[in-house]
Amino acid sequence: MIQELIVSTQNKAGVTHLAPMGIHLNGDDIIILPFRPSTTLNNLLETNTAVLNYCDDVRVFAGCLTGRRDFALMPAEKIHGAVLACTLAHTEVELVRIEDDELRPKLFCKAVHTVNHAPFMGFNRAQYAVLEAAILISRLKMLPLEKIESEIDYLRIGLEKTAGDKEREAWGWLMAVIDEHKAQL
Template sequence: MNEAQVIDSLERLGFPEKCIVETILITRNKDGSYSAAPMGVTRNGSTLIVRPFKSTQTFTNLSHGGSASINLSDNSRLFLATAFKEDVEEQPSVDESGLEGADATIQTETGEMFNKSELRASFSLTPWDIKIKSPHPTVFSRGRSEAIEAIIHATRIQVFNEEGRDSEVQTLIGKVRDNIDVIKKVSSEESREYIVAEKLLSLIKKWGVPI
């Protein structure tokens, strides 16, 4: 795949530029077995960036270079199983082709380590193949999810505010703040969800509700 094809494919899969989306990353252990773990991924052009904690097996494996696969799914059971392997008995199959049950798998080559801090480090991953396994695969975005949830809360804020249900309004305001905090953490200012967040803030203020 050339760079233009990679960018086009990533955009179709729901990778916005400079936004964090949630995936399941598979890396190879020293003994040849595979390790799967939930991992936030940021797209920078045709390159994907991950930032694992240095205490994890993922960090160790990426430090040795080689290949890694990024697996897309909105199946919460897959995220649970790969996040808590010791506590979830039913585990998906993992091999060089990717994660069983994933909607799509992006095969990548591990590049340089950078932005190393006390707790974490960043790695660049270069995609070289993308396998679509579902008719309509798309990556899971916390930002997009939080934006939709914030909109739902805001519709209730408007109604409850008009009805004078102040305590319920304040509860919902707290939830919207949490939604927007996540959006501003994982999404770029140019993203749709960031723009939605700013619009919701202005609407809530317009209704006379402090936020």
């Protein structure tokens, strides 16, 4: 199973980096798969630790893809690291081993500490729409414009029916990036 969440890592100087990642869960294995080049990869290799933030505020996903990474943080409890203040829960992990690859290495991690902060309040289609749109934005230069536009048109249906303020704000950030991309074509 792949869980979409926010990975926070720190370099040796203690500078925190946030990145949305699809984490593969296989039994007790937690596998982070960053595409090279990646700050998340560099930080994990430097410090051997990361925090997995289970976050339903999709502005963090859209924000990381649109140059907004100034989300409030708090210290991790058992490792040197930072936790997203708005996360519903988090797991602090340590790197156990690496399967190297020139494109997308596999970083096998183990959980050392998990904390719940707030209840999960149910699924929301607009949150799904923002996540999917954020993934499209991360591949903007690789995908044909017609594919992006047709997928966005579909995602907009669920968004318009079910979004709250946070989802609308995140969607707006992503659509601005697509507009900018179109203007440069």
